Amino acid sequence: MAKLPTPQELVANRPAFPAEAWLETKPKFVPGSYCYPAKKETMEALHMPHPHEWDPAADDWQLPENWEKILCDAFEDRLKKHRSLKLFMDICVRCGACADKCQFFLGTNDPKNMPVLRAELLRSLYRRDYSMLGKILGKKIGARSWDYQTVKELFFYAYQCTECRRCSLFCPYGIDTAEITAIVRELLHEVGLGLHWIMDPVKNCSYTGNHLGIKPHSYVEIVEMLADDCEDIVGVRPKTPFNERGHEILFICPSGDVFADPGIYTFMGYLILFNELDLDYTLSTYASEGGNFGSFVSFNMAKKLNAKMYEEAQRLGCKWILGGECGHMWRVINQYMDTYNGPTPSNMTTPVSPYTGTVFKNAASTKMVHIAEFEADLIRHNKLKLDPSRNDDLICTWHDSCNPARGMGLLDEPRYVLKHVVNHFYEMPENTIREQTFCCGAGSGLNTEEIMELRMRSGMPRGNALRYVQQKYGVNRMACCCAIDRATLPPLADYWAPGVTISGLTELVANALVCKGEHKRTVNLRQEDLPHLDEEEPEGNEGE
Amino acid sequence: MLNSLLVVALVAIIAWLGAAIGLGSLFGVVLPYVAIVVFLGGVVWRMVWWAKSPVPFAIPTTGGQEKSLDFIKQAQWDCPDTTLGVVKRMFLEVFLFRSLFRNVNAEIKQDDPVNGGPRLIYYSSKWLWVFALLFHYCFFIVFFRHFRFFVDPVPGCVSFMEMIDGFLQIGAPRFYLTGGLLLVAVLFLIGRRLVNPRVRYISLTQDYFPLFLILGIVVSGIAMRYFLKTDITQVKAFVMGLVHFNPISADGIDPIFFVHVCLVSTLLIYFPFSKLTHMAGIFFSPTRNLPCNTRRVRHVNPWNPPKDFLTYPEYEDLYREAMAGANLPLDKPLEAETKQKSGE
Numbered sequence: 001m002a003k004l005p006t007p008q009e010l011v012a013n014r015p016a017f018p019a020e021a022w023l024e025t026k027p028k029f030v031p032g033s034y035c036y037p038a039k040k041e042t043m044e045a046l047h048m049p050h051p052h053e054w055d056p057a058a059d060d061w062q063l064p065e066n067w068e069k070i071l072c073d074a075f076e077d078r079l080k081k082h083r084s085l086k087l088f089m090d091i092c093v094r095c096g097a098c099a100d101k102c103q104f105f106l107g108t109n110d111p112k113n114m115p116v117l118r119a120e121l122l123r124s125l126y127r128r129d130y131s132m133l134g135k136i137l138g139k140k141i142g143a144r145s146w147d148y149q150t151v152k153e154l155f156f157y158a159y160q161c162t163e164c165r166r167c168s169l170f171c172p173y174g175i176d177t178a179e180i181t182a183i184v185r186e187l188l189h190e191v192g193l194g195l196h197w198i199m200d201p202v203k204n205c206s207y208t209g210n211h212l213g214i215k216p217h218s219y220v221e222i223v224e225m226l227a228d229d230c231e232d233i234v235g236v237r238p239k240t241p242f243n244e245r246g247h248e249i250l251f252i253c254p255s256g257d258v259f260a261d262p263g264i265y266t267f268m269g270y271l272i273l274f275n276e277l278d279l280d281y282t283l284s285t286y287a288s289e290g291g292n293f294g295s296f297v298s299f300n301m302a303k304k305l306n307a308k309m310y311e312e313a314q315r316l317g318c319k320w321i322l323g324g325e326c327g328h329m330w331r332v333i334n335q336y337m338d339t340y341n342g343p344t345p346s347n348m349t350t351p352v353s354p355y356t357g358t359v360f361k362n363a364a365s366t367k368m369v370h371i372a373e374f375e376a377d378l379i380r381h382n383k384l385k386l387d388p389s390r391n392d393d394l395i396c397t398w399h400d401s402c403n404p405a406r407g408m409g410l411l412d413e414p415r416y417v418l419k420h421v422v423n424h425f426y427e428m429p430e431n432t433i434r435e436q437t438f439c440c441g442a443g444s445g446l447n448t449e450e451i452m453e454l455r456m457r458s459g460m461p462r463g464n465a466l467r468y469v470q471q472k473y474g475v476n477r478m479a480c481c482c483a484i485d486r487a488t489l490p491p492l493a494d495y496w497a498p499g500v501t502i503s504g505l506t507e508l509v510a511n512a513l514v515c516k517g518e519h520k521r522t523v524n525l526r527q528e529d530l531p532h533l534d535e536e537e538p539e540g541n542e543g544e
Numbered sequence: 545m546l547n548s549l550l551v552v553a554l555v556a557i558i559a560w561l562g563a564a565i566g567l568g569s570l571f572g573v574v575l576p577y578v579a580i581v582v583f584l585g586g587v588v589w590r591m592v593w594w595a596k597s598p599v600p601f602a603i604p605t606t607g608g609q610e611k612s613l614d615f616i617k618q619a620q621w622d623c624p625d626t627t628l629g630v631v632k633r634m635f636l637e638v639f640l641f642r643s644l645f646r647n648v649n650a651e652i653k654q655d656d657p658v659n660g661g662p663r664l665i666y667y668s669s670k671w672l673w674v675f676a677l678l679f680h681y682c683f684f685i686v687f688f689r690h691f692r693f694f695v696d697p698v699p700g701c702v703s704f705m706e707m708i709d710g711f712l713q714i715g716a717p718r719f720y721l722t723g724g725l726l727l728v729a730v731l732f733l734i735g736r737r738l739v740n741p742r743v744r745y746i747s748l749t750q751d752y753f754p755l756f757l758i759l760g761i762v763v764s765g766i767a768m769r770y771f772l773k774t775d776i777t778q779v780k781a782f783v784m785g786l787v788h789f790n791p792i793s794a795d796g797i798d799p800i801f802f803v804h805v806c807l808v809s810t811l812l813i814y815f816p817f818s819k820l821t822h823m824a825g826i827f828f829s830p831t832r833n834l835p836c837n838t839r840r841v842r843h844v845n846p847w848n849p850p851k852d853f854l855t856y857p858e859y860e861d862l863y864r865e866a867m868a869g870a871n872l873p874l875d876k877p878l879e880a881e882t883k884q885k886s887g888e
C-alpha cells in the first residue's frame with residue numbers, strides 16, 4: 001500500500017476543477033483509484049453474465065463483442081422496471097444543492113463526484129436515446145453516445161459512491177443517486193464488470209452463508225471460542241445454540257461480528273446479553289450472514305442472499321427474527337426484504353418482546369426487530385441491571401451509519417441505549433449526524449486496501465467531525481451499529497483522529513450489564529482493565 | 545449559456561418582426577393554441593411515461609427518526625409512516641421546499657484551532673431556498689393575476705390578489721411587487737449559475753434556456769405594462785376572443801404583446817420535454833411519496849422474480865460432514881447418507 005499523505009497534505013492537494021467541460025474529461029485509472037476486478041471463477045460460480053479476466057488499468061477491458069447493445073437493452077429494461085430511474089433521469093434541474101453533500105466530492109474535489117454529475121454520466125446517455133433534442137443536438141445539450149471510455153467512466157464513478165443517500169436528503173425532488181449508482185452497477189455486471197471485494201463475499205455468502213467463506217464447523221468453533229472468552233470475563237459461560245428447532249427467535253447478525261476485531265466484542269456482547277436474558281433463541285450457520293453483499297451488485301443478487309433468512313426461520317419454526325448491528329443488512333431488511341422474499345412464512349408472528357410484552361408493531365409484516373430497538377425497550381422497562389461506570393474510561397460519540405439513518409430512521413433507539421450504558425456521551429457537530437450523517441466512506445463494497453487513500457478522502461467529513469469532538473471533549477470511542485463501519489472506521493480514526501477506537505453498541509451494553517452469577521468483573525470485553533478498579537466497590541453494586 | 549440567450553433573443557425578434565409585418569394572428573392566435581395543446585398533452589404524456597414503470601421497491605429517504613417504540617419520538621414530518629403523514633411531507637416539500645431548506649455550504653478550513661488541522665465547517669446557506677421560493681411563488685402569483693385577461697368579469701380573488709400585490713401604491717399603472725421580485729429572482733438564479741463555480745460547471749444549455757426565456761417573458765411583460773403602456777382593454781378583448789375560440793383581429797396591438805405571447809408559448813411547448821417537468825415529477829418521487837412503514841406493510845413488486853438461492857437441503861448436502869463433525873443438528877443424518885452411498 002502506498003504511503004498516505006498527511007491529513008493536511010491530503011486536503012491541500014485536492015486538485016482544482018479541470019478547465020475542460022465534464023464531457024471532455026476522462027478518469028485516469030492509476031493504482032489506488034480503482035478496486036480490483038472480480039475473478040473469472042467467482043463470476044462463473046455465481047452465473048454472472050460474461051465472466052472474464054480483465055484489468056481496469058488496461059486499455060482493453062475485454063468486453064463482449066456486442067457490449068453496446070447489451071448495455072442499451074439493459075438500460076431500457078431498467079427504465080421499464082424502475083419508475084425512480086425514469087424520473088431521476090428526467091427531473092434533475094441541476095440546482096447543485098446535492099453537490100457538496102457527498103463525502104467523495106468533499107474529499108476529492110473531483111467534479112464528477114458531485115452526485116449530480118455522477119448521475120449525469122448516465123443521464124447524458126439517456127438523453128441521446130430518450131429525448132428528441134438529444135439526438136439532434138448531441139453534446140451541445142449534454143447528450144452523448146455509448147463508447148468504451150464512457151463505460152470506463154461509469155465504472156470509475158459507480159465505485160466512488162457508497163450508496164449512502166446523503167444526496168437524496170438534500171435534493172428538492174429526492175433524487176437518490178444511490179439508486180442510480182445501484183442501477184449503473186447492475187448494468188456494468190451485464191458485461192461482466194464487477195469488483196473482487198464484492199463478488200468474492202457474495203459467492204461465499206451464497207454458499208457457506210458468511211462472507212469469508214468459513215465452513216460451518218469452523219464457524220461454530222469461533223463462536224465457541226468467543227463464548228469461552230465471555231466466560232473468562234464474566235464468569236458465566238453463555239449458551240451458543242446453533243441450528244436448533246423450536247426456539248421463539250432466530251438471531252442473525254453480520255458475520256463480520258464473528259470474525260473481525262472489533263466486531264467480535266459486539267458478538268460477545270450479544271451472547272452475554274442473550275444468556276443473561278435466557279433468551280429462547282438460536283443462531284444459524286446456514287443463515288449466518290446478515291450483511292447483504294448482494295445489495296452492492298444487483299437487486300436480484302440482494303434478493304438471493306436475503307432469501308435464506310425466511311427460509312431458515314421457516315425451517316426452524318421461529319416466530320420472529322432478531323437482527324444484529326449492521327447497516328446494509330438493515331437497509332435491505334427495512335426496505336427490500338419483505339418485497340423480495342415475503343410474505344413471511346406462516347409460522348412467523350408479529351414480534352413481541354418476551355420480557356416487556358412490547359409488541360413491535362412497526363415490524364408487523366417483516367417480523368424482524370433491530371437489536372437496538374430490542375435493547376432500548378428492555379432498558380425502558382428496567383429489565384437490565386446496568387452499571388455504566390464500567391465504561392467510565394470511555395468518552396463516547398455515536399456514528400449514525402448511512403443505511404440505518406437514511407434507509408430506516410434508526411436514530412434515537414441506539415442513542416437511548418448508549419446513554420444508559422455509558423456516562424460520557426457527546427454528539428458530533430449537527431450537520432454530520434442523524435439523517436445528515438456522513439458515511440464511513442467505504443461502504444457498499446469499497447472497504448478494500450487498494451484504495452486506502454481514496455477511503456481517507458471520502459472519510460474526511462466523518463474524520464473531521466470525529467477529530468472535532470476528540471479535541472473538544474476528549475472523545476476516545478466512536479460507537480456505531482454497522483459491521484462495515486467496524487471494519488472501515490478504525491483505519492479512518494487512526495488517520496483522522498488517532499486514539500479514537502471503534503465499537504458496536506452491544507459491546508458497551510455487555511460491559512455495563514450486571515449478570516446473574518457473575519464474578520467480580522475486572523476487565524471489559526476487550527480484556528482491558530476496568531476503570532475504578534482500585535476504588536473499593538461496595539458489595540452488590542447497584543445498577544441505575 | 546450564450547446559445548440559450550441567442551435562441552431566446554431570436555424567438556423574441558421573430559415574434560416582433562412577424563407582428564410588425566402583420567403576422568399577428570400567427571403569433572397571437574395559432575401559436576398559443578398550439579402551445580397549450582402541446583403543453584397539456586405533453587405533460588400528460590410524460591406522466592403516463594413515468595407511471596408506466598412500476599415502483600418495485602419502497603425507498604423513502606427517512607429524513608428523521610422512524611416510528612418505532614412508543615417512548616421514542618418519531619419525526620412525523622420527515623419520516624411519516626401513514627398516508628396522511630406522507631401528504632404532510634409532500635406538502636412541505638412542494639409548497640415550502642423542505643429539502644432545499646436543509647441546504648448548508650461545506651467549507652474546509654485548513655488550520656482549525658480546535659481540530660489542530662483541517663476541518664470541514666458547515667455554514668447555513670438558505671439563499672437558494674429563499675430565491676427558489678420567491679421565484680416559484682411570484683411566478684405563480686403573476687400567472688394568477690393574468691386571469692384578469694382570461695375571465696370576464698374578473699373574479700374577486702384575482703382582484704384581491706392584485707390589490708395585495710400592488711399594495712405599495714406607487715406608479716401608474718400600479719406597480720406589482722411580484723413582477724419586480726420575479727425579475728430579481730430570475731436574475732439571481734442566472735447569476736448563481738454564472739458565478740458559483742460548481743453550479744457553473746454542471747450547468748447545461750437547457751439550464752440557461754428556460755431562465756432566459758422567463759427573463760424575456762418578465763421583461764416584455766414589465767415593458768408592456770409600465771413603459772409602453774399597451775392598451776389593456778384592447779389586449780383583453782383580444783385574449784377573450786382566444787378564450788371563446790372566436791379570435792378577433794390583432795390589428796393595432798403593440799408588437800411587444802406578441803413577443804410576450806410568443807415567449808410564453810415557447811415556454812409551454814418546451815416544458816413537457818425538459819427538466820421543467822419537475823413540477824409534476826416531484827409528486828412521483830419514490831423517496832418522498834411513500835410512507836416509512838416498510839417493515840409494517842409489505843410493498844409488492846410486480847416483476848418480483850422467482851426465488852433462486854441455495855436452499856437449506858442443498859447447503860446441508862454441501863457441508864453435511866463438517867456439520868456432523870461440529871455436532872450440528874442435521875435434517876438428514878450422516879449415517880443415512882453414508883448407508884445410502886454404500887448401498888449403491
Ligand code: SF4
Nearest residue numbers: 092094095096098171
Ligand atoms: S439537488 Fe437534485 S435537482 Fe439539484 S442538482 Fe442535485 S440531483 Fe439535481
Ligand code: SF4
Nearest residue numbers: 102161162164165167
Ligand atoms: S449516495 Fe452518497 S456517495 Fe453516492 S453520490 Fe450520494 S452522497 Fe455521494
